[in-house]
Amino acid sequence: MPRAAQRRLHVLRRPKLRQSWSKYNLYNLWRQRDPKIGNADHETFFQQKWKAKGLLRAYHGEHIKERDWERMFSRRLLSVANMNPRYMAENDGSEMAAGRGSGKDTERNWDADVVKPSVITPYMNMTFAPMERRLDIAIFRAMFASSARQARHFVVHGKVKVNGKVMNFPAYKLNPGDMFQVDPDAVLFATGAPKKKGGSNARLGITGSQKNNAEAEPAAEEEAEGAEAEGAEATAEASEEVPEQDPETTDKPEAPKADMKPTRFAIRKLTEQAKSILAKDKDVSASQKQNLRSFLKRAKPLLSKAGRSAATPADVLDELNSMVKELNLSGAPTDAAAAAANAAPAATPEAPASPSSGQAVASTRRGPPRSIEDLNEDELKALQRLIKEEEENPADPTKPYHTPWKPRDYMSPFAFIPRYLEVNQKVCSAVYLRHPVARVGSAEVPTPFGPSTNQLAFNWYLRRR
Template sequence: MRKKARFHSLKKIKVRQDWSRWTLYNLSRLKPPNLASKTYFQQKWTAKSDTRAYHGEQVREKQWKRMFRRNLPAVVSMNYQYLARYDGSEQAAGRGAGADTTPGKDNRPENPPRTPYMQMAYYPLERRLDTAIFRALFSSSVRQARQFVVHGLVKVNGKKMVYPGYMLNPGDMFQVEPESVMFATGAPKHQSGRARRTERSLAQKRAEEREGKILKSMAPTKVPLLAEEAAAAPPDAKSDAPPTEKELKKNLQSLMEEADAALAEDVGAKDKQKLRDFRKAVRKALSLWRSSSTTTTLATLEQQLSFLKSQFASKNPSPPSLSTSGADPSPTTPSPDSETSLSPEQQTKLAAAFKRLKEEAEYTFKWGKRDPTKPYATPWRPRDYMSAFAFIPRYLEVNQKVCAAVYLRHPVARPGLAEVPTPFGYETGQLAFNWYLKRR
């Protein structure tokens, strides 16, 4: 495997097909070829070396020479009004007799732009599958696109394609796994040792803040008393009434969110196992709602809340038994005189809330939420330096929602425009084309 220090050389300018800070820096240092102090052979060889470092550097030189074509595709924009009025004989009228045509007459441009034919020297490489994936912004480099193809993550016309050098034909559709595209174009979670240390310190501070919030949220809540009871009760009297439906729902939501956020941080393996046990206990407590009475369910949830508090406060993560002492886990009908009994309407609302919380805990996270299982940063954000390279050529039709693209046609040269994306000027492309043209 090549080293980055050599692959992205800062002493010898080499522009690569990737989204990196070294490539962006080398792009700012590009200069026109030196035509004064070098021979014509040296100029051609230098242009060939610079352009080959960018166009198809993953392809061997012999393989590229077999792909090289001296016939370059191009199109000419034609004015239909002019063609309908004249048949072409007017262009030779009066020649040799002093009659000249007036520029700008009959809808003809005064200074038509030149067609950069020789900028199309590397157009056969644009048909390659790995290059097309990179041009469609499905990968951060051509080598990464090649890796996607070899690993079987790319389909062409609905069939798996494992050959990076497959030459696309007009109308071919290729698709990349969306998860791989999000990994390739998304910002990584950790970029360097310094960034990891900074993120670890910030995660530790956030964990301490969350621990304080969790301990505060798990404090026993008081149910407001009636006016007569409040007047008759002593000032230091404590209420033993169970939490209401809204309070219980709010506590469970906050606990689940804090646990998910803690799992997304860079914490140790033991702490992650403790948090996973915590979530498992909450899920099990939620699943007991339909199979147990209201009294048993509330008692179990209270026991789980105290267990969660001990998970963060102590070093012994041994979960207590789900069955409460003195409570029968079998489904029973609560007594109407029971202090913890709820009305049928409240029970229905609480069951629906528990079901929704259970579904949110079991299913994976959607866009915009933190997911510790993803190798890229969540919520998703673009990779660094991506904006400088976000360009899709005309011969591709890309659908970013399904990570698929269609190869419409081969790239062509137009007046003033070559459809092969390249960072090099016209002189460099001309010298590189002449190098391969003479050696054929």
């Protein structure tokens, strides 16, 4: 049986607008024009409503079943009248209640030089207002997820709390005053730049064709390395917990375990640099490539050793320095050799560098080393700024997103939060203040379609055929 083709959410030939921050969806939104449904005489009223319903349902909760939405649909459209507080203080407001709608219609002066058009209240844009009460849609509107589907994924996997309790139901209807909170790591993953597989390759400017043509390790070997790294990190994190002293015994408590995270980071950094040299540098000799492959094979058990409870940074670093010494990359470009030789001492401040690695670094430096006293005022300010940025936004290879964190591409056009939500980005929480309402000239339900298209969809769900 042939495997079923996966459904594509974003297409360019026959585009459908989605609740997503995808660049393809942004392009479809940019080129979206008025569908002009009902302008042709060959379309029946039923066909107009059917077409409008299809366009709107592709955007408003396309991951929700139609029968579930029909249960949420309400003929009641909430709206408010704009009232000037100063005017209401000077008058009793009786004239505002006269006539139909929000006030009595006044005759327009057609003899004036400029006749302002009448502003209506777009009630029809409130057709999908009940959809905004759903928890997953509210998370997407609060900019805690890059799509409504991703928000639903966060809810199902227990990343969201409502009023302090974990809520696993994406269809939960929020009430005015409800507060929901999303796991900060999930929000950083959703709104941050993705973590590229070849992070070092991207920094060194390697293109896809060069990576394919260059010699590289098999994919299965990289997956095994990632699995070993995750297992080593999990073992190390579990071993960092120190048991409490039993008051009924006289045994001395165990000494605190050494922090092996910088050492593991140094090993992974060196592994990335070795792979980048193999992929980028064509002038590396065959013997040097063989040494690099041998280093990659020896780095795997060393990474596992760094994750054990009995490991110490000094032992692991000595073996790592000996491995770096055996690389013998004198024929390789100086920048790659310096990065490979300097990765371990830079990431492990608790252990001194060996003479071999120190000589390798000194041979590739341009000029003698400078101390902090030799820096001028501008250089010292720049150094302080870099240190502050590193403290506030550190690099952590264990995170599933790119670190240091930076916002994902094409995010700014979607940076919009409705007025019925009060969002605090620092703690990744928001409060559902009230239900969306329509005002004179505007409606609070975000939609890419106009009132005429929404009116046809509203008539479809009224079931008046």
